[in-house]
Amino acid sequence: MRHRTWPLPAYYFALLALLYLPLAILLLFAFNSGTILVFPLKGLTLRWFGQLFATEALMRSLRNSLLVAAGSSVVATALATCGAIAFVRFRFKGKGLFITVALLPLYVPFVVLGVSLLLFFSTLGVPRSLLTIGAAHSVVSLPYALLIVTARLVGFDPHLEEAAMSLGANYWQTLRRVILPLIAPAIVAAWLTAFTVSFDEFAIANLVVGREPTLPVYLYSQLRMTSRLPLVVAMAAVVMVGTLSIFLALAWLRRILASTPASAAGATSALTARA
Amino acid sequence: MSAIPPPPAVRLEAVSKRFGEHTAVETVTLAIAAGEFFSLLGPSGCGKTTTLRIVAGFETPSAGSVFLNEVEITERPAHLRKIGMVFQHYALFPHLSVFENIAFPLRLRRTEGGDMRQRVSHALEMVRLPGLAGRMPAQLSGGQQQRVALARALVFHPSVVLLDEPLGALDLKLRKAMQLELKTLQREIGLTFVYVTHDQEEALTMSDRMAVMDRGRVLQVGDPRSIYERPASRFVADFIGVSNFLPGRVREVGVEATIELDGGAVVRAGPEQLTVGQTVTIAVRPERTRLAGAPGEATVGPEGRWNVLPGVIRELIYTGSDTQYFVELGPAGVVMVRVPNDTPPEGRHQARPGERVWVRWEVGSTAVLLA
Numbered sequence: 001m002r003h004r005t006w007p008l009p010a011y012y013f014a015l016l017a018l019l020y021l022p023l024a025i026l027l028l029f030a031f032n033s034g035t036i037l038v039f040p041l042k043g044l045t046l047r048w049f050g051q052l053f054a055t056e057a058l059m060r061s062l063r064n065s066l067l068v069a070a071g072s073s074v075v076a077t078a079l080a081t082c083g084a085i086a087f088v089r090f091r092f093k094g095k096g097l098f099i100t101v102a103l104l105p106l107y108v109p110f111v112v113l114g115v116s117l118l119l120f121f122s123t124l125g126v127p128r129s130l131l132t133i134g135a136a137h138s139v140v141s142l143p144y145a146l147l148i149v150t151a152r153l154v155g156f157d158p159h160l161e162e163a164a165m166s167l168g169a170n171y172w173q174t175l176r177r178v179i180l181p182l183i184a185p186a187i188v189a190a191w192l193t194a195f196t197v198s199f200d201e202f203a204i205a206n207l208v209v210g211r212e213p214t215l216p217v218y219l220y221s222q223l224r225m226t227s228r229l230p231l232v233v234a235m236a237a238v239v240m241v242g243t244l245s246i247f248l249a250l251a252w253l254r255r256i257l258a259s260t261p262a263s264a265a266g267a268t269s270a271l272t273a274r275a
Numbered sequence: 276m277s278a279i280p281p282p283p284a285v286r287l288e289a290v291s292k293r294f295g296e297h298t299a300v301e302t303v304t305l306a307i308a309a310g311e312f313f314s315l316l317g318p319s320g321c322g323k324t325t326t327l328r329i330v331a332g333f334e335t336p337s338a339g340s341v342f343l344n345e346v347e348i349t350e351r352p353a354h355l356r357k358i359g360m361v362f363q364h365y366a367l368f369p370h371l372s373v374f375e376n377i378a379f380p381l382r383l384r385r386t387e388g389g390d391m392r393q394r395v396s397h398a399l400e401m402v403r404l405p406g407l408a409g410r411m412p413a414q415l416s417g418g419q420q421q422r423v424a425l426a427r428a429l430v431f432h433p434s435v436v437l438l439d440e441p442l443g444a445l446d447l448k449l450r451k452a453m454q455l456e457l458k459t460l461q462r463e464i465g466l467t468f469v470y471v472t473h474d475q476e477e478a479l480t481m482s483d484r485m486a487v488m489d490r491g492r493v494l495q496v497g498d499p500r501s502i503y504e505r506p507a508s509r510f511v512a513d514f515i516g517v518s519n520f521l522p523g524r525v526r527e528v529g530v531e532a533t534i535e536l537d538g539g540a541v542v543r544a545g546p547e548q549l550t551v552g553q554t555v556t557i558a559v560r561p562e563r564t565r566l567a568g569a570p571g572e573a574t575v576g577p578e579g580r581w582n583v584l585p586g587v588i589r590e591l592i593y594t595g596s597d598t599q600y601f602v603e604l605g606p607a608g609v610v611m612v613r614v615p616n617d618t619p620p621e622g623r624h625q626a627r628p629g630e631r632v633w634v635r636w637e638v639g640s641t642a643v644l645l646a
């Protein structure tokens with residue numbers, strides 16, 4: 001049996017290389033003092049990071065992205081939480097349709113969504129701005145948030161709510177004292193996921209963008225100028241480190257979700273799928 | 276003994292519950308007295324839990340009315356009923372400590388801090404868990420969690436406590452100990468308990484009265500003794516304990532009823548509401564039957580008269596405390612005779628498979644069931 005197992009480690013390392021080598025090269029070039037991205041490196045420098053913060057347009061696009069991500073993730077998470085509670089705890093007509101419609105953005109290519117949103121906004125005469133991007137991002141990150149919160153709700157004992165009611169809690173008290181505290185980790189996880197979905201979304205943003213670009217849109221526009229390339233690389237490195245922190249936060253939340261009795265295996269796998 | 280009976284704590288009047296095509300509860304009428312330990316007993320799917328949930332307010336009946344202390348509460352939401360509930364899987368709030376779990380109903384009622392602490396610790400003492408207030412539910416054993424759930428259901432002084440198979444998730448030994456403890460606690464505080472279980476032994480042990488349910492209907496209500504000794508139907512006789520069933524036909528009615536079994540043997544039963552020619556089934560508990568080596572020995576009963584039937588031992592099983600004999604009575608069928616192993620010598624018959632014996636039981640121990 002032993003001689004047959006060698007493909008497994010080889011496969012594993014090939015996978016690792018494919019995943020992380022480009023990232024490692026990116027990190028490396030972020031510190032390259034030359035302006036052309038070729039080996040060997042000319043020297044090491046932190047210059048690009050300094051320029052990064054000095055480039056006002058870039059900082060503006062970063063601020064725009066953070067604003068859009070913050071706004072759209074809050075909207076998506078709030079809608080997803082209400083939707084998940086309705087979907088898991090209540091019986092109502094058209095529930096199946098509701099779920100399908102809410103999850104549809106997962107299956108529609110973002111380019112298609114972007115074009116249709118562009119048509120939609122221009123037909124209605126809505127001026128394109130950060131708000132239109134935010135609205136679009138709320139729609140596309142909703143399914144992720146919905147799945148995460150739903151998985152958590154499905155995982156916990158519905159008798160908890162009945163217990164609260166038998167003890168004298170009305171619906172709002174039950175929501176505030178029992179349901180929300182129990183699904184809080186899932187809400188945070190949903191929010192972080194929605195945030196990252198919005199933050200690195202390019203296809204839609206590029207179509208419905210107004211005068212203010214988001215970071216991915218701005219970075220793409222800069223790629224055409226070779227002199228700007230080191231800046232783009234440095235920015236990508238910064239974003240990567242930021243994303244990694246969010247990923248670690250999600251991993252930590254996953255452990256909380258798994259360790260509380262109301263743990264939902266589904267939420268964990270939903271997060272894994274996203275991460 | 277002629278005192279006016281107290282008004283019922285819980286009363287159901289022709290309550291039905293349908294889920295689509297399926298009828299879970301079918302015109303159930305019950306009156307549960309204040310201070311009573313009342314059990315709803317039946318196999319899974321018999322409607323006992325749905326009945327309990329209707330009393331709790333988690334289900335709205337499709338028809339009928341529910342009364343709490345003679346006030347109609349059919350439409351009253353669960354959180355305004357002031358009825359305690361203990362769930363099978365405890366339903367403790369996992370994000371709250373033992374103290375906060377028990378204090379939950381008190382906080383909702385804005386109980387003042389000192390008073391609240393006192394009532395929580397009193398409740399913990401009542402369920403014999405002092406000193407665990409700071410723990411989280413996940414750090415407790417199943418038995419301890421169930422005690423916390425009970426303390427939480429008692430602490431706000433509900434007028435009725437509903438228990439839905441509360442011991443179902445515990446192992447047998449712990450369950451037996453908890454049965455006794457629950458019963459003692461209930462008697463001490465004098466609260467009305469409505470207890471759902473599928474375990475007939477548990478219901479017999481703990482209840483003041485019980486209702487046996489099947490397919491959404493209440494088949495019989497009574498104290499454990501009358502249900503066990505006087506089952507009203509074959510289902511009840513079969514579900515509660517073990518019974519021997521022998522089919523027959525009524526031959527005479529009067530001070531006693533005479534029933535002819537298949538094959539011609541005749542047994543007698545107490546005065547029953549029967550008509551001559553009716554097809555019936557007689558039920559006899561195995562522990563009420565005896566074995567004898569001769570009919571003469573059998574007919575000389577110490578008190579009362581006996582039914583005596585000849586048979587052949589087919590099988591005997593030693594079970595420690597007693598021995599079970601399976602005796603074939605010819606066409607009438609096979610009966611199980613349970614003889615305690617400590618029975619004094621004159622009642623003990625050392626018998627072997629194949630031996631001819633006489634099975635006897637008191638006329639008064641014969642239950643006659645319609646069909």
